[in-house]
Amino acid sequence: MKVAPLYFLIGHIIVVGIAGVKLDVKSDAFCSSFCVCDMWYRLRRASCTSRHLYSVQTGVSNAVQALDLSNNSISALLNYELKNTGLVNLKYLNLSDNSISEIGSFAFANIDDLAVLDLSRNHLYYVLWDTFVDSRSLRILHLNGNRFGTRIPDLHSNSISELGLSDCQISHVNRQAFAGLKNLRKLDLSNNFMMQIDYREIEILPTLQVINLDNNPWSCGDMKRLLSHLEDRSIVFDSPCNKSRKTGGEKTADRTMKKFEKMIDATRQQDQNQDRDREYGVMMSPTTTWITDPPPPVIGAGNKSKSETIIDRDGLLHALADVSPLWIFAVGFSVGFVTSMLFTYIWVTGMISGCWRCPKIPRRNLGATRDNASQRISLLGGHPACPGTPPPPYRDVILNSSSYPTAPSVVSI
Missing domain, CATH: 3.80.10.10 (Ribonuclease Inhibitor)
Known part of the structure; x- marks a missing residue:
């Protein structure tokens, strides 16, 4: 009596397995x-x-x-x-x-x-x-x-x-x-x-x-x-x-809305800072902050004179960072070009006019030298000297004593 259910269970398992195989095949x-x-x-x-x-x-x-x-x-x-x-x-x-x-x-x-x-x-x-x-x-x-x-x-x-x-x-x-x-x-x-x-x-x-x-x-x-x-x-x-x-x-x-509120708060804070700066006489520029009349000193900060100009270095650095590299290159190129042209002009003008470093005898001095020589020759030749003519050198008088008139000798009585 107990064997029949066991056969029934085994048969059921076999049928299910066959159905599964058929399903897999399909x-x-x-x-x-x-x-x-x-x-x-x-x-x-x-x-x-x-x-x-x-x-x-x-x-x-x-x-x-x-x-x-x-x-x-x-x-x-x-x-x-x-x-x-x-x-x-x-x-x-x-x-x-x-x-x-x-x-x-x-x-x-x-x-x-x-x-x-x-x-x-x-x-x-x-x-x-x-x-x-x-x-x-x-x-x-x-x-x-x-x-x-x-x-x-x-x-x-x-x-x-x-x-x-x-x-x-x-x-x-x-x-x-x-x-x-x-x-x-x-x-x-x-x-x-x-x-x-x-x-x-x-x-x-x-x-x-x-x-x-x-x-x-x-x-x-x-x-x-x-x-x-x-x-x-x-x-x-x-x-x-x-x-x-x-x-x-x-x-x-x-x-x-929160984003807009943050933007509005930032704008209000900036306006308040500008109003406070105006009260202290501060002149603000978009890139650099120059303070001509500083606010009251803060405890722990160093004392500075009123005439001393304080530059906001952070603002200056931010300003330089915002400048386009093309502008920096253009300014550097312009300055270099102008400087090179100036030095070239000075060098060319010096070459045209001669060696500007060499010492030169002025033409006026050369003419004066010639005039003095002619006067000396005229004195040696016996010509009367013009007023203001300097006396001949002592060496010329000794070597050419015959060319100069002698003074009459004085006889003592």
Whole structure:
């Protein structure tokens, strides 16, 4: 009696093992060497993440229903590329964390069962309006982490019910941006740069139930009409201007206000310092501080005379640091050029006029020397000397005594 349950247990284990082997065989049948395949929410899934793939062609069979190609190097989705690869039975496609910058209008053509598409954190700057027109089963579309800016995709789809536009650097929502999403129920606009949004841009979404507006620098004075419209339609949202509970938008606004307050405080402090300096007779310049009449001495500081000029060395160093190196080079070049030209001029003029270092006999002295020689010759020749003529040298008189008249001798009586 006790043996039967034991046989039953062994048989059950064998059946389960055989089923597992069959499942593995089937998994290997639709899998690829680049991927790991398994069953996921009753879907045949191929996970091909972080394999440095450049396209959606991974080698998996058309039996795959969920394909994860996240964190690869795919840069574009061409028209009919998924169809030509044979992935026509996809219901879930994850292409997040790639480098996709271009999507063809017919990239998802003939993928009729696709319900969830994740294109988060790519390099998308725009999406053509008719990209998802033929994707009639698409329910969830994630475009978070792209760089749309003010060019929010003007999508048209009657099936999309959830749209993610978080962290897309959106600063403005264009008119009729969501007009082509008539069945949209959940919209995520968090972590963007929007300051206000017109309530009429939400009014055109008749089926909207949930909206996320967190972490935007909202201008609460212009949000009253929108918030009132959301409350009247019983749309679920966290009020960005609720003072009792600060959301990310208000935190961002608070940080912005704190930055402005710091700037204002710095400006006021500078004005106060300038007023105080004027009281002490201080003349300030943008770069260097010159103090002609210093304030009262500080205890512990050295005594300085009133006539002594004190230079704020820190201000001077900051001023020199702010000067462009090009200006310093230009000033140095100008000074060097002027100095070299001056010395060149002096050197050239000296060469033209002769050796300016050698001693020269003035022409006037040469003429005077000639005049003195002629006078001396005339005296030696017996000519009467002119008044003011100096007497001949004693040596000439002794050597040429016959040329000079002798004085009469005096006879003493």
